[in-house]
Amino acid sequence: MASAADRAGEGEGAGAGGGRRRLHFYREMLRIRYFEEAAIRGMKEQLVLGAIHPSIGQEAVAVGVCANLENTDIVLSTHRGHGHTLAKGAQLQPMMRELFGKEGGYCRGKGGSMHIADFSVGMLGANGVVGANIVIATGAAHAIRLRRSREIVACFFGDGATNRGPFLEGLNWASIHGLAILFVCENNGFAATTRTTALSAGEGPSARARSLGIETMDVDGNDVVEVDKVAARAVAEIRAGGGPRFLHVRTYRLTGHTAADAAAYRAQTEVDERLKDEPIGRLRAQLLQQEGITEAVLEEVARSIREAVDAAYADARDAPYPPASAAFDDVQDVGDPRQEAY
Numbered sequence: 001m002a003s004a005a006d007r008a009g010e011g012e013g014a015g016a017g018g019g020r021r022r023l024h025f026y027r028e029m030l031r032i033r034y035f036e037e038a039a040i041r042g043m044k045e046q047l048v049l050g051a052i053h054p055s056i057g058q059e060a061v062a063v064g065v066c067a068n069l070e071n072t073d074i075v076l077s078t079h080r081g082h083g084h085t086l087a088k089g090a091q092l093q094p095m096m097r098e099l100f101g102k103e104g105g106y107c108r109g110k111g112g113s114m115h116i117a118d119f120s121v122g123m124l125g126a127n128g129v130v131g132a133n134i135v136i137a138t139g140a141a142h143a144i145r146l147r148r149s150r151e152i153v154a155c156f157f158g159d160g161a162t163n164r165g166p167f168l169e170g171l172n173w174a175s176i177h178g179l180a181i182l183f184v185c186e187n188n189g190f191a192a193t194t195r196t197t198a199l200s201a202g203e204g205p206s207a208r209a210r211s212l213g214i215e216t217m218d219v220d221g222n223d224v225v226e227v228d229k230v231a232a233r234a235v236a237e238i239r240a241g242g243g244p245r246f247l248h249v250r251t252y253r254l255t256g257h258t259a260a261d262a263a264a265y266r267a268q269t270e271v272d273e274r275l276k277d278e279p280i281g282r283l284r285a286q287l288l289q290q291e292g293i294t295e296a297v298l299e300e301v302a303r304s305i306r307e308a309v310d311a312a313y314a315d316a317r318d319a320p321y322p323p324a325s326a327a328f329d330d331v332q333d334v335g336d337p338r339q340e341a342y
């Protein structure tokens with residue numbers, strides 16, 4: 001299958017922001033936006049029963065980073081993982097079925113939003129345990145080192161996760177061993193319902209990474225072209241054997257923490273202000289003004305993605321639940337765990 005990098009059009013030059021590459025970014029970000037809007041609709045219609053953490057407003061981070069990854073490169077994600085998973089190349093239909101708890105979902109409908117994985121595109125998993133993916137990603141990068149292969153790992157996590165122990169453990173290990181891993185700290189300003197600045201001592205995520213000997217880069221995460229450019233540089237340095245890099249990406253979560261959170265802890269005026277800066281609108285303006293792409297072309301792109309998402313929604317709604325007899329399949333590895341433990 002074509003990698004995210006191939007689909008982004010390597011001919012344009014990674015990070016170059018050519019017209020074709022920008023149009024691809026537009027398509028990819030809309031695909032994530034419409035998928036998540038559909039997921040929220042599914043929750044309101046009581047078809048999606050688990051928690052949904054939308055990444056609406058943060059799409060440029062997933063798309064700009066994954067555009068620089070090969071299919072065989074590895075991604076580890078968070079509880080807010082739909083965007084990362086789709087940007088790495090996962091398909092709408094099994095994603096939607098998973099959210100609906102249906103047969104044919106990526107985890108046969110048993111995982112839901114926070115446990116989606118698709119090994120065929122290098123997506124090792126979302127993760128509901130904040131920060132836990134950082135040590136798993138570091139382990140994956142160490143495995144790559146031991147196998148002497150060429151893949152790299154990209155690990156997305158939030159600003160809140162930098163206050164957890166696995167952040168220190170993972171970054172320290174990656175730095176000591178010079179592992180091929182891109183840490184992507186997606187700073188949306190909040191950890192659940194609390195402003196992260198109220199929870200975090202010191203000078204922020206990048207200062208912590210630098211204290212562990214890791215080179216950091218800071219980027220406006222609502223500008224997909226900038227994210228692409230900076231990620232391209234970081235990925236090239238990692239592939240050249242430079243060891244881990246740390247991307248600090250500033251963005252904003254436009255929805256509540258979950259789809260059920262009305263976000264009463266912040267003023268609507270703040271959200272309205274940040275809406276002016278949201279990544280899809282920004283790229284749309286660039287495409288119209290700088291690339292000479294017409295409204296009609298953008299409308300057609302939006303229409304076709306909406307159609308694909310609506311089709312995935314209808315498919316998931318109508319698909320069967322897995323049979324009760326499958327309840328214990330895939331829950332635990334085969335064998336006797338007590339025997340294996342001793």
Ligand SMILES: Cc1ncc(C[n+]2csc(CCOP(=O)(O)OP(=O)(O)O)c2C)c(N)n1
Binds near residue numbers: 130161188191196
């Ligand atoms: C170990 C652990 N502690 C607490 C929680 C509850 N929780 C879920 S998301 C979240 C906030 C995470 O903030 P951040 O890492 O910034 O990610 P964001 O939600 O902003 O994407 C918390 C505290 C959890 N899931 N896991």
Ligand SMILES: [Mg+2]
Binds near residue numbers: 160188189
């Ligand atoms: Mg956050």
